[in-house]
Amino acid sequence: MRLPRPEILLTPNEISHVDAAAIASGLIGSMLMRCAGEAVAASALRHYPAARRFPVFCGPGNNGGDGYVAATALVRCGADVRVFALGDPDRLSGDARIARESWAGPVESLEAYMPHAGDVVIDALFGAGLARDVPDIVRLVIDKVAETGAPVLAVDLPSGIDGATGKIRGAAFRADRSVTFVERKPGHVLLPGRSHCGTVEVFDIGIPRRIVLAEAGKFRVNGPALFQAFRRALSAEDHKYRRGHLTVFSGPAISTGAARLSAGAALKAGAGLVTLASPSDALAANGAHLTAVMLAPIDTLADVENWLIDQRRNSFVLGPGFASRDKARSYALAIARNGRRLVLDADGISAFADNANALQSAFAGSSGHLVITPHEGEFTRLFPEIAKSEEGKVEKALAAARAIGGIVVYKGADTVIASPDGHAAVEEKAPATLATAGSGDVLAGIIGANLSNGMPAFEAACAGVHQHGQAAGRSGEGLTAEDLVSHVLPA
Missing domain, CATH: 3.40.50.10260 (YjeF N-terminal domain)
Structure with a gap:
């Protein structure tokens, strides 16, 4: 075809x-x-x-x-x-x-x-x-x-x-x-x-x-033509680990919803297995809302290192509702050291504010292992000098991608996906209804699912942004992030 x-x-x-x-x-x-x-x-x-x-x-x-x-x-x-x-x-x-x-x-x-x-x-x-x-x-x-x-x-x-x-x-x-x-x-x-x-x-x-x-x-309009060739075909021989295991980190008991949105979206987007890595004090809150998403206690960096021993746990989402920037930084660096793939969002991005070099150093030599998803404020905190420039959004996103050696999803009504190698795409069909709390958490989970399925990072991000917009279109007006999750489909 x-x-x-x-x-x-x-x-x-x-x-x-x-x-x-x-x-x-x-x-x-x-x-x-x-x-x-x-x-x-x-x-x-x-x-x-x-x-x-x-x-x-x-x-x-x-x-x-x-x-x-x-x-x-x-x-x-x-x-x-x-x-x-x-x-x-x-x-x-x-x-x-x-x-x-x-x-x-x-x-x-x-x-x-x-x-x-x-x-x-x-x-x-x-x-x-x-x-x-x-x-x-x-x-x-x-x-x-x-x-x-x-x-x-x-x-x-x-x-x-x-x-x-x-x-x-x-x-x-x-x-x-x-x-x-x-x-x-x-x-x-x-x-x-x-x-x-x-x-x-x-x-x-x-x-x-x-x-x-x-x-x-290398600038394109985002859409299926960019990522269709990288979709993982379903097979009768599949099992849940073969379809990818995504881990999403939860925040403390008072801020667990964002991570659950990410985890639920990832499962709908096609990850074979999704585990919510939860602090012990949030296990009850998370467990009361989860069914197909698995739950595991993760409290310390040592717990993360032990979790990473299992090579099947190939991809991670860190940041939605996470709260602790110090922990976020240490967890992200551990994931990088162990050669896994990471979607860094929200508090995970803010954990590296004014220190994009730390991300670049951590993920150096592991091309395609890092995707970050900043909105305007997070972008400015992570890349203050780039944000101040008079360049356009695409040029800023590309400069940021080169600065961290990873994929940048510069969110907005004209989301730009940029790669360090100069490839960039802009999404033009995401409806305005996506301007609602929790929408970005859903996007992070979708991209994480695509990574866990083996898509290259740039294509995984392009697919995720497109899936996100299409889900919003199916949801119609008045959507909430929970509605959005229910309308997510695999790439």
Whole structure:
């Protein structure tokens, strides 16, 4: 069976290289621009047949060139079009100049734009390559369009969105639709850019896929195509240990729920055996709520070392509701010394605050044995210097992964999974209902189950994040973490 291809995300630099390589291969740049601009016109006519007028905002680069082609195509189809340019259109060069010269109508300054009833704005001011704040005049036009509520069709990305990071550069159009080319860009899936793009259409403008693959980096959209090949097939010869034994550490008697959520989720996600390692004072509290999850007393580091003697206990989750940072640190280091796989979450992450080097040293040489799952606050505590940088979320996650030599699941509505080798994926389909107490504990358990089943760490994390979001979708509105557990399925 042929597996689906992972969806590539092309950064602005990469799409520039794709364009250059396509032209070097013999394709004509102006023809590629014509294909792009006419795709924009086709989308405008298809989705806005009742538009009374199409104001086309053209910028000073190739994105503006796409706009001139779109305007020409729309007029050819009988539409009422007005073109408004940022800067002097006579200073355009290359393919954009050819596109400008194809437009036979007048070109007005962007400042001259006045909204009319029935306008559908085509935003071709800036594309994915924007890396500075938009000029004041563009801010004013963005505000003017927003006040009228006119629909916006963005060319490539809404102007004001940084194509590499999804950040807003001063101000940005909020588009109803975006038309992009070849592949989507990071700004389409990372927040806040994603919420400004509306429905995104991707058009093939004739660049061969071999060129795209040659120039693409290691950033992908998360989904089954990334991890399906690593799923462990069920077998009639399986037994519970062959499917993996996951140990989840519980906190003290007053904070046992988080670990039970992790353990329950792990069992639903396909771990063959899950044991809750509980302090003695919490055994009664945990035992009253457990059935299929096993229970074992673990009070000291010596108990952990004894537990690790059994090689079948191959994977661990440490941190949910754990409370004691000193214990968490010592337990994590013992797991590392014994060459086991660890998902470090919550209090387990905070146990290494400002000391990511200790994690890197502990897990050095054991590639794929560590996954950490920080939210924004935990990420900042563990990686204060990285968190302060002006880089985007993907770049921060990759820097953190290199700093610890493990997989980083940088949580949020646009969770990024990053590996020290430069691979990264972003989850775009997790519903907002996951913003509820205990949700992260469930995620840690799912990833732990995937590790116990033998998935490589990066794929285990990608699968876990996807399973988590899919479970939330099945749960519907009003979900609690307990509901979430009940809807978890194996990868």
